[in-house]
Amino acid sequence: MLIPPNHPAIRTMGRIDDADPSRPIWVFPYTQARFRCTGTSVGMRLVNRRDYGDSTIGAVIDGVQVRARIPVDDEPVIVPFADHLPDIEHDVIVFKRQDGEHHLEILGFIVDDGAAVASPSAPEPMRRIEVYGDSVSCGERNEALLYTGQADPDVDLSPYSNAWFSYAAIAARRLNAQLHDVAQGGAALLDGIGWFNGPDYTGMESIWDRIEYNPRLGASRSWDFSRYTPHVVVVALGQNDAHPTDFMADDYDGEQARHWRERYGDFVHALRGRYPDALIVLATTVLNHDAAWDRAIGEVCAGIADPKVVHFLYTRNGSATPGHPRVAEHREMADELATFLEGFGERIWR
Structure with missing residues (x-):
C-alpha cells in the first residue's frame, strides 16, 4: 500500500519543495518524514535526480537505522527498508543522508496492504x-x-x-x-x-x-x-x-x-x-x-x-x-x- 507523501499522518522536517504536495522534493541533508504504521514491511517510492556520488537514503525503524542504496536515477523506483518485521506498530523515520549531490522526488511510502497509519507518538519539538x-x-x-x-x-x-x-x-x-x-x-x-x-x-x-x-x-x-x-x-x-x-x-x-x-x-x-x-x-x-x-x-x-x-x-x-x-x-x-x-x-x- 502506498502512503502519499502529503498524508495527514506524516510529519516532515527540513526545507522541502512542496509546490506539488503529491511529489515533494528533498534537497538538504537530514530532511525527513516520520509516521507510525503496522505491518511487516516498510519502503518508499521515489525518483532520484543525481549530479554525482552514489545515492543512498536512510531510515530509522523502531530505533534501528537502515541504509538503502537507490539503484536507478531519473525514473520511479521502490526502495525497501525492512521486511519480515513483527506485525505490530512501528515508528518510522525516513531521512536524506546526503546533500545536494542529489535530489529526491518523493512519491510515497510503502507499507503492507491494510496497514494502519498514524501520526508520530512523540510531539513535535518546540x-x-x-x-x-x-x-x-x-x-x-x-x-x-x-x-x-x-x-x-x-x-x-x-x-x-x-x-x-x-x-x-x-x-x-x-x-x-x-x-x-x-x-x-x-x-x-x-x-x-x-x-x-x-x-x-x-x-x-x-x-x-x-x-x-x-x-x-x-x-x-x-x-x-x-x-x-x-x-x-x-x-x-x-x-x-x-x-x-x-x-x-x-x-x-x-x-x-x-x-x-x-x-x-x-x-x-x-x-x-x-x-x-x-x-x-x-x-x-x-x-x-x-x-x-x-x-x-x-x-x-x-x-x-x-x-x-x-x-x-x-x-x-x-x-x-x-x-x-x-x-x-x-x-x-x-x-x-x-x-x-x-x-x-x-x-x-x-
Missing part, C-alpha cells in the same frame, strides 16, 4: 535550530570509521555520508530541537571559490535562501522564510573559502581577506534581518584549517557588537583531523555545541 554549513555540517564521509583522525582515502566515500550522525543532527536531538541543515559539501561562503559546482563554484551566498540551488539538477527556487523561524542559527563556514588559495592565512590584511570579512559580516546581517530574535552562533569545525579563519570570524563578530551574535570555538577547533570528521568527532562537536547552547538557559528558546 525548539528550532538552523545550520548553515559545508560538508562537515552534512556529515559527509563520517561513517568511514577506520579513518578517524586520518585523511580521506582517494575513493568515492559518498555512501559513507550520513546526516543523522552529523554534529548538527546529534546536537539537535540532544536538545530536543527541530533542525534545518542548510549545508552543502564543498560550499564556501563566497561564490567563485570553494569546491562545490566547479569550475564556476557556488557558495553559500547563493544557497542560503534557496530550496534548490544546484544548476545541474534544475532551476533555482527560493525558500519562504516564513515557514520556519529558528531560535538558534549556527554558521559553520569559512574552511572551503581557502580553496584555491588560503588568502586569509597568506595575507590577513590583504584586499581579498578584508573583502571576505566584509562579506561574512554582510551574511550575518542578512541572517539577522530574517531572524531578528535568534541567537546566531559563528563557528567553524574541528577539521584542520588555519587559525586565521577563526581570527577573522572573531573579528567580524566583535565588530557586529550584537549580544545575540556569538563566536564559538571547539576544544580541538581546526586541529582534530586532516580528513572529514568521523562519527566520534561529530559526537565530540555535538556535545560541546549542545553544552554551549545549554549555557544560555531557556531564554534562547522563547
Whole structure:
C-alpha cells in the first residue's frame, strides 16, 4: 500500500519543495518524514535526480537505522527498508543522508496492504535550530570509521555520508530541537571559490535562501522564510573559502581577506534581518584549517557588537583531523555545541 507523501499522518522536517504536495522534493541533508504504521514491511517510492556520488537514503525503524542504496536515477523506483518485521506498530523515520549531490522526488511510502497509519507518538519539538554549513555540517564521509583522525582515502566515500550522525543532527536531538541543515559539501561562503559546482563554484551566498540551488539538477527556487523561524542559527563556514588559495592565512590584511570579512559580516546581517530574535552562533569545525579563519570570524563578530551574535570555538577547533570528521568527532562537536547552547538557559528558546 502506498502512503502519499502529503498524508495527514506524516510529519516532515527540513526545507522541502512542496509546490506539488503529491511529489515533494528533498534537497538538504537530514530532511525527513516520520509516521507510525503496522505491518511487516516498510519502503518508499521515489525518483532520484543525481549530479554525482552514489545515492543512498536512510531510515530509522523502531530505533534501528537502515541504509538503502537507490539503484536507478531519473525514473520511479521502490526502495525497501525492512521486511519480515513483527506485525505490530512501528515508528518510522525516513531521512536524506546526503546533500545536494542529489535530489529526491518523493512519491510515497510503502507499507503492507491494510496497514494502519498514524501520526508520530512523540510531539513535535518546540525548539528550532538552523545550520548553515559545508560538508562537515552534512556529515559527509563520517561513517568511514577506520579513518578517524586520518585523511580521506582517494575513493568515492559518498555512501559513507550520513546526516543523522552529523554534529548538527546529534546536537539537535540532544536538545530536543527541530533542525534545518542548510549545508552543502564543498560550499564556501563566497561564490567563485570553494569546491562545490566547479569550475564556476557556488557558495553559500547563493544557497542560503534557496530550496534548490544546484544548476545541474534544475532551476533555482527560493525558500519562504516564513515557514520556519529558528531560535538558534549556527554558521559553520569559512574552511572551503581557502580553496584555491588560503588568502586569509597568506595575507590577513590583504584586499581579498578584508573583502571576505566584509562579506561574512554582510551574511550575518542578512541572517539577522530574517531572524531578528535568534541567537546566531559563528563557528567553524574541528577539521584542520588555519587559525586565521577563526581570527577573522572573531573579528567580524566583535565588530557586529550584537549580544545575540556569538563566536564559538571547539576544544580541538581546526586541529582534530586532516580528513572529514568521523562519527566520534561529530559526537565530540555535538556535545560541546549542545553544552554551549545549554549555557544560555531557556531564554534562547522563547
